[in-house]
Amino acid sequence: MPMTKVMEGNEAAAYGVKLSRVEVIAAYPITPQTELISTLASMIARGELKAEYIKVEGEHTALAATAAASAAGARAFTASAAQGIVYMEESIWMPPGMRLPVVMCIVNRAIAPLGGLRPDHNDSLLQRDTGWIQIYCENGQEVLDTIIQAYRIGEDKRVYLPVAPCYEGYVVSATATPVEIPDQEEVDDFLPPYKHEMYSLYPENPRSPPRLMRSIAEARYEVQQAMERAKKVIEEVDREYGERFGRYYDGMVEQYRCEDAEAVMVTMGSITGTARDVVDELRAEGKKIGLVKLRVFRPFPTEEIQEIGKRVRAIGFVDRNTSYGAVAGCGIGCIETARALYPLDEHPLLLNYFVGLGGSDVTIPQLRHIAKRILKAAETGKPVKDVEWVELEKLEE
Amino acid sequence: MSLVEKFEEHYKEKLVRPGNGCCPGCGGSLAWRMLLEALGKNTVLYGGAPCAGCAMRVIKLPRFGFHFSFVGDGASGIAAAFKVKGREDITVFSSAGDGGVGDISFGKVSACAERNDNFIQCCIDNEAYMNTGIQKSGLTPYGAWTTTTPTGKKSKKKMIPMILAQHRIPYLATLSIAYPQDLMKKVRKAKEIRGFRYLHLVMPCPTGWRFPASKTVEVARLAVQTWIWPLYEVEKGILRLTMKPKQRPVEDYLRLQGRFRHLTEDEIAEIQRSVDEEKERLLERDGKNIWL
Numbered sequence: 001m002p003m004t005k006v007m008e009g010n011e012a013a014a015y016g017v018k019l020s021r022v023e024v025i026a027a028y029p030i031t032p033q034t035e036l037i038s039t040l041a042s043m044i045a046r047g048e049l050k051a052e053y054i055k056v057e058g059e060h061t062a063l064a065a066t067a068a069a070s071a072a073g074a075r076a077f078t079a080s081a082a083q084g085i086v087y088m089e090e091s092i093w094m095p096p097g098m099r100l101p102v103v104m105c106i107v108n109r110a111i112a113p114l115g116g117l118r119p120d121h122n123d124s125l126l127q128r129d130t131g132w133i134q135i136y137c138e139n140g141q142e143v144l145d146t147i148i149q150a151y152r153i154g155e156d157k158r159v160y161l162p163v164a165p166c167y168e169g170y171v172v173s174a175t176a177t178p179v180e181i182p183d184q185e186e187v188d189d190f191l192p193p194y195k196h197e198m199y200s201l202y203p204e205n206p207r208s209p210p211r212l213m214r215s216i217a218e219a220r221y222e223v224q225q226a227m228e229r230a231k232k233v234i235e236e237v238d239r240e241y242g243e244r245f246g247r248y249y250d251g252m253v254e255q256y257r258c259e260d261a262e263a264v265m266v267t268m269g270s271i272t273g274t275a276r277d278v279v280d281e282l283r284a285e286g287k288k289i290g291l292v293k294l295r296v297f298r299p300f301p302t303e304e305i306q307e308i309g310k311r312v313r314a315i316g317f318v319d320r321n322t323s324y325g326a327v328a329g330c331g332i333g334c335i336e337t338a339r340a341l342y343p344l345d346e347h348p349l350l351l352n353y354f355v356g357l358g359g360s361d362v363t364i365p366q367l368r369h370i371a372k373r374i375l376k377a378a379e380t381g382k383p384v385k386d387v388e389w390v391e392l393e394k395l396e397e
Numbered sequence: 398m399s400l401v402e403k404f405e406e407h408y409k410e411k412l413v414r415p416g417n418g419c420c421p422g423c424g425g426s427l428a429w430r431m432l433l434e435a436l437g438k439n440t441v442l443y444g445g446a447p448c449a450g451c452a453m454r455v456i457k458l459p460r461f462g463f464h465f466s467f468v469g470d471g472a473s474g475i476a477a478a479f480k481v482k483g484r485e486d487i488t489v490f491s492s493a494g495d496g497g498v499g500d501i502s503f504g505k506v507s508a509c510a511e512r513n514d515n516f517i518q519c520c521i522d523n524e525a526y527m528n529t530g531i532q533k534s535g536l537t538p539y540g541a542w543t544t545t546t547p548t549g550k551k552s553k554k555k556m557i558p559m560i561l562a563q564h565r566i567p568y569l570a571t572l573s574i575a576y577p578q579d580l581m582k583k584v585r586k587a588k589e590i591r592g593f594r595y596l597h598l599v600m601p602c603p604t605g606w607r608f609p610a611s612k613t614v615e616v617a618r619l620a621v622q623t624w625i626w627p628l629y630e631v632e633k634g635i636l637r638l639t640m641k642p643k644q645r646p647v648e649d650y651l652r653l654q655g656r657f658r659h660l661t662e663d664e665i666a667e668i669q670r671s672v673d674e675e676k677e678r679l680l681e682r683d684g685k686n687i688w689l
């Protein structure tokens with residue numbers, strides 16, 4: 001029987017790792033990821049998780065050891081945040097190009113110097129070009145479920161790519177919520193043991209990808225194609241997970257009260273929870289607003305965004321990141337959305353809102369302000385401002 | 398049997414295929430033949446060297462690696478995977494150049510040693526960054542010309558084996574391709590020990606050291622005979638010199654190589670003095686525990 005327990009996001013992540021029967025872990029501590037790896041260490045010490053845990057001396061090694069273990073036939077896991085993610089940058093490029101389906105939790109934290117211990121999305125979004133699948137989670141339950149799904153997705157031979165379940169430090173990692181822990185047997189049934197068709201490092205039967213036989217462009221195109229195929233696999237895996245465990249996250253994007261919406265707000269991660277309340281409140285006032293939760297950022301849900309774009313008058317992207325000097329001063333999510341919408345015959349207005357930078361709280365008044373501005377743009381056909389740094393604005397009541 | 402057939406017969410048995418992409422006279426191919434002979438078939442290789450694996454592409458064993466700056470780390474992962482899979486019978490052999498082991502990844506190697514991860518780390522030391530065209534490394538010896546030390550290196554060679562000895566690893570040894578019996582005996586011994594084992598092989602590079610391709614073995618032998626590259630092992634802390642050759646003057650070694658051509662008599666005398674001192678220190682500690 002599945003069991004429900006109140007736990008923090010990091011503990012939920014540890015359960016996800018344990019239920020996935022991870023065999024090798026290599027990790028280096030960084031706030032706010034530390035409770036995740038110390039929980040794993042205790043699980044191993046108590047004999048509940050049969051894994052080798054390499055206590056490495058830095059993140060560059062953490063991911064390298066994880067990836068090598070994956071090539072050697074073990075299901076492998078690591079986790080990091082902020083400085084740790086940028087410190088491991090060189091390693092981050094290895095698993096996608098080598099087609100190694102490792103899983104790494106990115107417990108989002110703002111990068112120094114203009115950040116503290118609290119979260120924004122720059123650490124994970126910075127890795128958007130590297131070939132990692134990125135799934136943003138809203139709460140502990142989704143973190144647990146997504147880790148199990150991540151192995152199923154990455155290890156699918158149509159994909160063979162690494163997957164990063166991303167969740168915000170503190171807001172998700174250290175917030176206690178009720179989390180249902182699925183049965184081990186049912187997870188075993190859903191997630192078969194790891195086997196990689198391209199690799200074997202056993203001397204009696206060696207196998208490695210025929211890398212030097214192909215052109216580099218071709219190998220890169222294969223990664224790109226794998227990303228495209230992953231869209232279908234993510235949807236399939238999430239649907240099957242929903243059927244078995246009763247929780248379906250709508251695959252690539254969740255649409256909340258979007259059916260007849262004229263204006264939609266797009267969010268990622270924990271902000272979504274607060275935004276749902278704001279949408280409910282405005283809906284009660286008769287406002288035609290909807291919410292789009294971008295669950296998967298890589299591969300980018302182009303088709304879903306286009307489909308929404310055809311129906312609404314204004315889209316506001318809520319970006320918890322900066323991309324200094326980017327086109328029109330926009331954030332990363334807005335830029336991607338703009339290209340998705342570009343081929344449409346008629347565009348909705350596209351607005352951009354920066355919130356929660358460096359980990360500042362994202363509040364209900366801020367999100368209400370954003371929703372109202374998007375509604376106003378949908379109504380008048382003219383935005384008050386294209387791009388807003390919401391914390392620096394005078395908020396609409 | 399024709400010559401070609403004999404050739405093919407020979408390579409059927411070996412763990413390498415004929416030919417490689419190294420410069421003529423590179424010590425790398427000799428080094429790998431000896432290492433593989435001692436390691437045997439049940440081995441997986443991690444990493445590279447020398448010169449981005451010029452001598453390694455013809456090896457028949459399974460091989461995995463990332464890049465120059467990833468020394469040891471992947472081997473830790475592979476060893477951990479083999480442990481959970483119950484395959485600790487396989488020898489994990491990790492190799493890298495002096496730049497990898499001693500400079501950019503030194504922290505990684507040190508950490509593998511401290512964790513006592515179960516694999517052999519080998520440094521194939523050609524005393525400079527050769528892959529990028531002969532730049533100085535921390536293991537380039539005093540006085541040597543490289544493209545980034547055009548007037549000769551002013552600081553001394555980092556003594557990686559002795560630094561790793563202080564990590565209290567179960568076994569380490571220095572190797573030379575001029576002494577194949579000694580080399581293979583040490584590799585075989587390392588193979589039988591569990592935990593982190595370190596091998597350091599100084600390998601002459603005719604291109605970077607500026608000597609004729611036919612003199613590779615002679616240069617390697619002179620390094621040992623002059624006591625510039627002494628051969629020893631440290632097992633559970635006990636130092637043992639495995640060769641105590643009658644000492645030849647350092648000049649015999651230095652004068653063979655263009656990289657030392659500019660050295661003055663005084664500088665050579667200085668090198669001689671420091672080699673003599675180090676020899677004395679080693680002889681004093683021979684047979685004793687050197688863990689501090």
Ligand SMILES: Cc1ncc(C[n+]2csc(CCOP(=O)(O)OP(=O)(O)O)c2C)c(N)n1
Pocket residue numbers: 446447448449465466493494495496497498523525526527528529534
């Ligand atoms: C992070 C990084 N910095 C620099 C380089 C360029 N580079 C490639 S090989 C090399 C030096 C290799 O020297 P060593 O480890 O001694 O091996 P050798 O080529 O001499 O066998 C350098 C600096 C690189 N590949 N990666």
Ligand code: SF4
Pocket residue numbers: 418419420422423424425447448451523527528601602603604605
């Ligand atoms: S440069 Fe030196 S180490 Fe590299 S292949 Fe040539 S001889 Fe060998």
